[in-house]
Amino acid sequence: MSALLRRLIALAITLWAVHLTTFLLLRAAKGGPFDEARSLPPEVEVQLRAEFHLDDPLLQQYLRALVGALRGDFGPSLRYREVRVTEILGDALPVSLGLGLGALVLALLLGIPAGLYAALAQRGPVDGLIRALATLLLSVPNFVIAGLAIAWFSFGLGWFPPAGGHGLSSFVLPCICLALPTAAQLTRLSRSAALEVIDGEGPRAALARGLEPNQVRSQHVLKPALAPILAFLGPTSAALLTGSLVIEQVFALPGLGTHFVQAALNRDYTLAVGITVCYTALLGALTLLADWAMSRVDPRVEALSG
Amino acid sequence: MAYAPNAPELAVEALRTERPDAFAPAPQFATTFLRFRVNQPPFDDIETRRAFAAAIDPEALAVALGEVRTAAWHLVPPSTPEWEPPPVPPWRWQQDRLTTAQEKNRWEYLYNSSELNRSVAEVLQAQWRAALGVEVALTNQEWKSFLAAQRGLEYQVSRSSWIGDYLDPISFLEIFQSDAGNNRTGWKDKVFDKLIDQARGEPQAEVRRLFLYEAERRLLDQAVIVPLYHEVSLELIDPRIEGLHRNLRGYVDWGRLRWKPEADT
Numbered sequence: 001m002s003a004l005l006r007r008l009i010a011l012a013i014t015l016w017a018v019h020l021t022t023f024l025l026l027r028a029a030k031g032g033p034f035d036e037a038r039s040l041p042p043e044v045e046v047q048l049r050a051e052f053h054l055d056d057p058l059l060q061q062y063l064r065a066l067v068g069a070l071r072g073d074f075g076p077s078l079r080y081r082e083v084r085v086t087e088i089l090g091d092a093l094p095v096s097l098g099l100g101l102g103a104l105v106l107a108l109l110l111g112i113p114a115g116l117y118a119a120l121a122q123r124g125p126v127d128g129l130i131r132a133l134a135t136l137l138l139s140v141p142n143f144v145i146a147g148l149a150i151a152w153f154s155f156g157l158g159w160f161p162p163a164g165g166h167g168l169s170s171f172v173l174p175c176i177c178l179a180l181p182t183a184a185q186l187t188r189l190s191r192s193a194a195l196e197v198i199d200g201e202g203p204r205a206a207l208a209r210g211l212e213p214n215q216v217r218s219q220h221v222l223k224p225a226l227a228p229i230l231a232f233l234g235p236t237s238a239a240l241l242t243g244s245l246v247i248e249q250v251f252a253l254p255g256l257g258t259h260f261v262q263a264a265l266n267r268d269y270t271l272a273v274g275i276t277v278c279y280t281a282l283l284g285a286l287t288l289l290a291d292w293a294m295s296r297v298d299p300r301v302e303a304l305s306g
Numbered sequence: 307m308a309y310a311p312n313a314p315e316l317a318v319e320a321l322r323t324e325r326p327d328a329f330a331p332a333p334q335f336a337t338t339f340l341r342f343r344v345n346q347p348p349f350d351d352i353e354t355r356r357a358f359a360a361a362i363d364p365e366a367l368a369v370a371l372g373e374v375r376t377a378a379w380h381l382v383p384p385s386t387p388e389w390e391p392p393p394v395p396p397w398r399w400q401q402d403r404l405t406t407a408q409e410k411n412r413w414e415y416l417y418n419s420s421e422l423n424r425s426v427a428e429v430l431q432a433q434w435r436a437a438l439g440v441e442v443a444l445t446n447q448e449w450k451s452f453l454a455a456q457r458g459l460e461y462q463v464s465r466s467s468w469i470g471d472y473l474d475p476i477s478f479l480e481i482f483q484s485d486a487g488n489n490r491t492g493w494k495d496k497v498f499d500k501l502i503d504q505a506r507g508e509p510q511a512e513v514r515r516l517f518l519y520e521a522e523r524r525l526l527d528q529a530v531i532v533p534l535y536h537e538v539s540l541e542l543i544d545p546r547i548e549g550l551h552r553n554l555r556g557y558v559d560w561g562r563l564r565w566k567p568e569a570d571t
Contacts, residue, residue: 031450035457037467039487267450 007291011284015277019069022276023062026269033078033267052078065273074274079266085274088259093278096248096255100241102175103182107240110179111186112229116222118187119194130187137184146177146250163252174251178244182236189232193225227297234290238283308547313540315421319372327545331374331538335554337381337478338426338467340532343459345492348411355529356395357402358463361437362430368535370429371422378533381468382475382522385536385554389475389515392523404438413442417465418452426465426534456490466490467537473554475518476505482525493530 032054034045049055053064068075074085118130137145153173154162161170197203198221206220207213245257252258256275263272313321313329321329342349342358349355364377376384379398380391415430417423427444434442447455456464468488470477480486483502484494498521505517525531543550549562 029451030447031452031454035450035453037453039457042487265449 004292007288011281011288014284015280016066018280019066019273019277020062022273023065023269026264026267026272027058029267031267033269035267052076065270069273069277074277075270077263077268077271079263079268079271085271088271089256089274089278092254092256092259095253096257097241099171099174099178099244099247099253099255100237102171103178103244104237104240106175106179107182107186107236108233111183112190114183115187115190116194116225118191119198119225120217122195122198127191131191134184134187137180138188142177142181142244143246143250145180146173146247149173149177150250170251170253174244174247174253177250178240178247182240185236186229186232190225190229193228194221197221197224223297227294230290230294230297234287234294235283237290238286241282241286308544310542311539313542315425318374318540321542322372322374328542329540330543330550331540332552333376333383333385333554334469334537334539334556335383335385335473336467336469336537337378337383338465338534338537339378339381340430340463340534341456341461341466341491342463342530342532343461343492344528344530345459345494348408348413349462352529353402354404354408356397357404357438358434359529359532360398360401361434362532362534363433364534366433367426367429371425371535374538374540375535376538378535380522380533381525381531382478382518383470383536386470386475387473388511390519392519392526395523395527395529401437404440409438409440411440413440414445414462415442415464416445416447416452416455416461418449419446423465459490459492466531469537470555475515475522476502479518479521479525482530491530493528495524495528498524498528 033052034040034048039045040048053061056064065075072086074089077083077085077088080088114130114134118127121127150162150173153159160173161167162173164170202224203216203220206216211220245261247253248255248257249261256278259271260275260279262268263275322331340359340362342355344350344355349358364379368375368377379394382389382391384391413434415427417427424444424446427446431442431444434440446452452464455461456466468478468481480502481488482491482493482495483489483499484496501517501521501524505514505521508514508517526533539552539556541550546566547563548566549564550558551562552558
């Protein structure tokens with residue numbers, strides 16, 4: 001069996017397990033989707049529970065949910081009763097993906113060059129500055145960065161809107177705030193990865209063979225240093241692309257993260273299951289993609305391309 | 307940004323004193339109060355309930371919360387049209403101590419997690435400690451768990467609130483009828499039930515009002531609930547905007563908002 005097929009089967013099993021666990025955990029939580037500050041009239045509640053099959057035996061409810069999920073339909077939201085979960089996913093996923101993709105690109109563009117530059121300027125003042133900045137960005141939680149960014153750039157300078165998902169300009173601040181901690185991680189990682197290679201035997205041997213220093217940097221330092229960065233990028237890009245609960249909340253972006261939190265709080269069983277499965281699928285697919293890229297760069301990694 | 311519906315709780319006091327031009331809390335047709343679970347110890351005993359109720363000073367609570375909310379002595383808000391509230395029960399000013407046996411009890415106050423509710427809980431805890439010498443444990447739960455606990459009568463005393471559906475006292479009072487879905491106290495009182503039923507069937511406004519007056523007096527005297535404060539809206543609005551009108555039910559007539567003429571700004 002090819003490695004890729006094995007991984008796909010494992011992903012399918014993971015998805016099923018996540019679906020089952022989420023389903024059961026939500027049912028185990030106290031309170032239901034129709035509990036509100038003012039109780040519904042009993043006859044209305046009976047009707048609603050019947051309409052959404054909440055009084056069926058649990059196994060039957062689960063099988064219904066599973067069959068639906070296999071067809072790509074998670075049923076109607078129990079909170080927004082006219083809307084299907086897939087419609088909500090369809091609206092929210094592009095917002096989260098856009099935010100995540102922007103943040104990922106920004107983090108890569110900032111983090112890797114900064115880290116490599118710091119490694120090449122090892123122990124110099126620039127190296128120190130870059131490292132201090134990276135440590136600072138890693139230590140400050142992103143909701144603090146977000147708050148400051150809103151105070152300065154929205155209310156102070158008036159450059160970007162403070163909240164809401166209307167137009168590209170409203171994505172600038174969230175993207176930056178989401179990207180900065182990841183950029184800082186990438187800086188530290190690429191710096192140490194490059195240093196490990198520089199201090200190793202490869203570049204020295206290459207220099208001894210009479211190669212140009214620039215050639216050594218690109219072929220014997222940058223390329224081997226890329227492997228650990230790629231390994232880190234798999235889960236990180238998945239984490240960024242699946243959105244940020246915190247950043248989406250702070251900037252009031254209508255992405256998956258906001259729905260995810262609200263669905264759990266509202267006991268919106270179907271929506272919470274749908275989002276969790278969607279997250280898992282994204283995470284699995286992106287990890288697989290990153291591993292495939294890894295196998296192309298580092299020959300020691302088992303090839304996934306068959 | 308010209309309008310924000312909810313100012314953060316921590317900023318309320320600063321906003322009230324420093325930015326009165328942009329912060330205009332308006333009374334809502336709502337009351338926050340405590341529910342006692344009355345069908346099980348320790349609060350099945352009316353004297354215990356009264357002791358805990360008398361220990362509460364809503365005026366001090368309102369001050370502690372930043373002086374934007376008005377202290378409540380009644381369930382039906384004072385803003386209700388054509389309504390005269392019954393007198394506050396006299397025992398609210400007679401602080402009884404608990405018995406030694408009671409002091410050793412385990413007391414627990416349940417509230418749903420929020421910044422404001424936590425402050426309220428801490429003030430109540432301090433007031434109970436000062437007046438009764440008891441240490442009440444504070445338990446908070448996330449909204450749906452809290453609702454399930456309250457509905458299932460899995461609490462001793464809990465934070466509650468009610469927003470009137472329409473501008474009439476019965477909108478607040480009828481929830482405490484024995485079989486009402488929103489009773490959530492275990493309190494079943496034939497006298498109260500009858501008063502509400504009589505009010506429902508009474509065509510004469512003046513007589514109907516008397517039934518409701520008696521009903522609220524009964525509810526407060528039995529110490530089933532303890533009113534805490536009347537909620538306000540915490541809107542922030544750009545001072546250059548005029549015409550923000552909100553009715554008691556909290557609805558804003560957005561069409562009447564206008565930028566003030568330039569000369570004024």
